[in-house]
Amino acid sequence: MQIPVLTYHSINIIENNYAENDHLALASDLRSIAELGFRVLPLEKVVEWHQGFLPDEDVAGAVAITLDDGSWFDYFDLDHPTCGRQRSMFNILRDFNLESGASHPAHATTFVISSPQARSSLDKSCLIGKDWWGDQWWRDANSSEIMDVQCHSWDHVHPELDYVAQANQEKGDFTKVNSFSDSESQFTKAAEYIEGITGQRPTLFAYPYGQVSDYVLDEFLPKNQLRHQFQAAFTTEPKAVSKADNVWALPRFVFGHDWRSPEGLKRILLGHQNGPSA
Secondary structure (H helix, E strand, C coil), X not given: CCECEEEECCCCECCXXXXXXXXXXXXXXXXXXXXXXXEECCHHHHHHHHCCCCCHHHHCCEEEEEEEECCHHHCCCEEECCCEEECCHHHHHHHHHHHHCCCCCCCEEEXXXXXXXXXXXXXXXXXXXXXXXXXXXXXXXXXXXXXXXXECCCCCCCCCCCCCCCCCCCCCCHHHCCCHHHHHHHHHXXXXXXXXXXXXXXXXXXXXXXXXXXXXXXXXXXXXXXHHCCCEEECCCCCCECCCCCCCCECCEEECCCECCHHHHHHHHHCCCCCCCC
């Protein structure tokens, strides 16, 4: 039994075609997932199954969807400066659920960057400076039945930031988060901020760039769970989740890297042991 977790980045909008627009890809992929006989379950259900709290039959034919970085493109329809009006990931999910009439709505987990200062700076350097990286929508998304808000670190140790929560200011590489103080900021402080906005403590973490240090993997996460309160963490190793995987290093496929066409998605979905005919 294996469950694919599919990852999208809503800020990836280059052209209005499948391969270069994560919004168009998600809308197409939801239809493909249904046509192939799969169903989209919340990511937390995958973790519950991985930890033995759900039987295999409850997740048969399952896929999970995640979003990284948490810009406004996740939740709001916005006018892209070169590609025009873009339907948000949230509304794409809602449209699909209304059209399909499924008894269990398709769901996505959005992994957000916590630091408001980091997001404000990245809004100017990585978007177009219109305050499209705010957290005003997190509570509404988290209380919906089709999206939940989880953690993508304090500041992504992003190279565009002047200062990051890493002792030696080593940016662009999350494996450099390799001490207790750095980890407290990137995990515990980040989770506390999200809880303050949504009213709910995040339990799932996605590593920036898919990277994790040995210290975080072997020491901080498993030995400080009462502090950070996470239950699982995700990399970007391109394979489906199995029960043999480390709960602190669960894999995910990333659109644009691991598939760039509907045919590529089909190969991923049918290339494991959790297909609807299994």
